[in-house]
Amino acid sequence: MPGSAARFVWPNVFSVDATGLPRAGAQLSFYQTGTTTPQATYADAGLTIPNPNPVIADSSGQFGNIFLLGAPDYAVVLADANGNQVWTMDPVGASAGVAGAVPVGAVCDFAGAAAPPGWLLCYGQAISRATYAALFAAIGTIFGAGDGVTSFALPDLRGRASFGVDNMGGSAANQVTMAGSGVNGVQLGAPGGSQMAAAHSHAVADPGHSHAITDPGHDHKPNHGSGFVVPQGSGGEISAIFAGGGDVEETATAQTTPSGTGVTIGSGTTGISISTAGSGNSQNMPPAMMLNKIIYTGVGG
Structure with a gap:
């Protein structure tokens, strides 16, 4: 052969x-x-x-x-x-x-329940640096140092998707940033994200407003005849004429003051209210299917 x-x-x-x-x-x-x-x-x-x-x-x-x-x-x-x-x-x-x-350190989806020979499931477990020397050389302690001497950790991909490091090749694409997502997109092995989107409130300022009313006041003109007059409101001059006998006429004069209506308009608010985005956190999950994640060790397969 x-x-x-x-x-x-x-x-x-x-x-x-x-x-x-x-x-x-x-x-x-x-x-x-x-x-x-x-x-x-x-x-x-x-x-x-x-x-x-x-x-x-x-x-x-x-x-x-x-x-x-x-x-x-x-x-x-x-x-x-x-x-x-x-x-x-x-x-x-x-x-x-x-x-x-397939290079040592390659990670892929796997539909089986147990990892095939040469591969391990990725759930953050610590494994031997001596037994898996090639894998340790490939990934080092990026995903955890194990006991710091004889072991190192595998990626913990339970319930996680993976994204390309944002600055692969030396320049950042700014597709995954700390400011936007809370995930350090330029750090290999950085975790982050959540399956839930937090509820939040919307603030609306309602300063209110006033309505101006002009009330210039008005006069009351009296009607008069023999004996006495009937006043017609307020403001202006009122004369009272009395029959004093014969052709003697007595006159009394009084001045009325102008009077407003007393109308007032209060300030008003719109009554607008904005509710929160929900009573609790909301789901933030795209359509998905759960598969195992495995890493190639180069040992035993």
């Missing part, structure tokens, strides 16, 4: 169909590159346990361990359980830079 073994890996470590369901019974066939000549793969790095060709996916859409010959390169064809082709890759192999191409 020429060359050394290389693990076959592609970005999706399991196969799902267009509806997101595991592609149980899928067929992964291996040929010499550029041909339809079958080429063997193995279930162990020592190349002592041959795989069937095609390799058949289990009920979770997983194919198990697949190790490749160092040379020649392969052509790989994925088909569904009925033999319908899904995709092809050619060439695949160590010289083509495809086999074993």
Whole structure:
């Protein structure tokens, strides 16, 4: 057997169909590159346990361990359980830079309940710096120092989505900023965000207003006749004429004062009120589906 073994890996470590369901019974066939000549793969790095060709996916859409010959390169064809082709890759192999191409520290979604060989779930746990030396070299203590001596922490991605660091490449895009989101978008590993949007109040200023009324007052003109007069309001002059006998006439004069109506207009307010945005926090969650997050360790897989 020429060359050394290389693990076959592609970005999706399991196969799902267009509806997101595991592609149980899928067929992964291996040929010499550029041909339809079958080429063997193995279930162990020592190349002592041959795989069937095609390799058949289990009920979770997983194919198990697949190790490749160092040379020649392969052509790989994925088909569904009925033999319908899904995709092809050619060439695949160590010289083509495809086999074993998942870097240590890569994180991806995983639909299974348990992490496959070589991967760990990302829930912030501390793991050994010695056992996972390559992963420790890749991520260091960015996500936690563990005990500070023999362990380090993995990312805690429980209930979290991930975003690209805002200043990748050396310049900030200002899409995720501390001022806008409360998340330090330029710090690798920075957590933040909330599933709830806090209730808040809207303040409205109502200064009120006044209505001006002009009341110039008015006079009352008396009507007079023999004997006495009947006053007609206030303001002006009133004369009283009395019959004194014969042709003697007695006159009394009085001055009335002008009088206003006493009308007043009070100031007024509009009565406007603005309620809060709710009695409590509101949901801030887009449509989602919960999947496990796994990280590639390069150990045991």
